[in-house]
Amino acid sequence: MSRYYYDLHLHSCLSPCGDMDMTPNNLVNMAKLLGLDVIALTDHNTSLNCEAAMKVGEEVGVLVIPGMELTTSEDIHAVCLFPTLEKALAFSAYVDEHRIHIRNKAEIYGRQVIMNENDEETGEIEDLLLPGSFIGMYEAYAKAKKFGGICYPAHIDRDSLSILSVLGEIDPYCGFKTAELADISRLEELKKQHPILDALHIVTCSDAHYLENMKEAANTLELPALTREAVIEYLDS
Template sequence: MSMLYYDLHIHSCLSPCGDKDMTPANIAGMAAVKGLDVIALTDHNSCRNCPAAMRHAEDLGITLIPGMELTTSEEVHVVCLFPTLEAAMDFDQYVYLHLLPVKNRPDIFGEQLILDEKDQITGTLEKLLINATDIPFYRTEALVAGFHGLCFPAHLDRSSTSLLSNLGFIPPESTFRCAEIRDLTKLHQLRRDHPYLESCRILSNSDAHYLWDIREPDLQIPCASRSIPDILEVLSAPPAYIQHAGDRRD
């Protein structure tokens, strides 16, 4: 069993709110500089920069999980992770069809840049990616599983765009076994208020939109290997587990 330093919620310059320096090469490079083992690229409602990012991460010995931060019809943010690039890109196509038909205004919201393996711009997306889809939260788990992935609610402790801020509760039919909290000092209170979280593996990711926000190597997950399937298997099973930097790595 190995302990892997992680950051599983990172945005690139494809997200209109992401800095232009958040290119696939720069993200992988910063993760390597910081000593992370596994990262996930999770742009708003799109996976289009995952192909280039995976190539750069592979060259640097980092596992990059292709993913997306899906916005549900209730404007709840959900991190979706996939075992293969093919599955992620299939999900990308599905989500884009269900994204509300509002055009991006780069002068207001920012550019939505698709980059290749040389960090060259190859295209943009017309629809505004930070908008909601018509996919309700209750459908997300089964929907993502249909693309062989897993999902979990993002930044539960945020006052907006989170499951708890927007719905006010964890739906009783939920089956997710992983959840994200930005401030771990709030975990005890959240578990007391929402006992469902006792059965969840709790992650704390950066939700980085700037290179300097990518997480330092201070949290780890235990895993049999660095392969994406092994990592997703760990994330799909309880119990909650957080290990801090300074603990011995196998």
């Protein structure tokens, strides 16, 4: 078993409120400079910039896992990760068909830009990616599993857009095997309030929308090998 540095919650220029400097090349190369071995691109409710980031990752030696940050019908954020680009894009298409569509106001939220591996613009999503989907938190894990991936609640320690702030608890019936904290120093405090955390894998990630918010390598996963399948199997065990 070896330890690998990770950040499994990053946004690109495709995410609303994501900085235009968060291009596939910039974010993957920044991850390399920070000493990260594996990252996940988790734009809001879409996986359409994952292909470009994965190609850059292959060139520079950073494993990129395709995913998204799903907004559930309760307005809760959940990280969804997939072992292949094809499965991530299939889930992305499903979410696109099952989410609220309202026009983006680029002057407020910024443009939502799709890029290739050369950071060339290839498209733009005109509907705002922030609003919730019609996928509830109790079905999110099962939906992601149906498409060959996993799902777990994001930044559970935050006062908004988190499972604890909205539902008050992580119900075992949701099926989650992992939970993400924004501030890992709060883990012991939260375990006293929510004993279910003792039974879950805990990850902590940057949720960076700007290059300067990406964090230096500090947190590790212990895996038999560094593959997308190994990461997902660990988080789903």
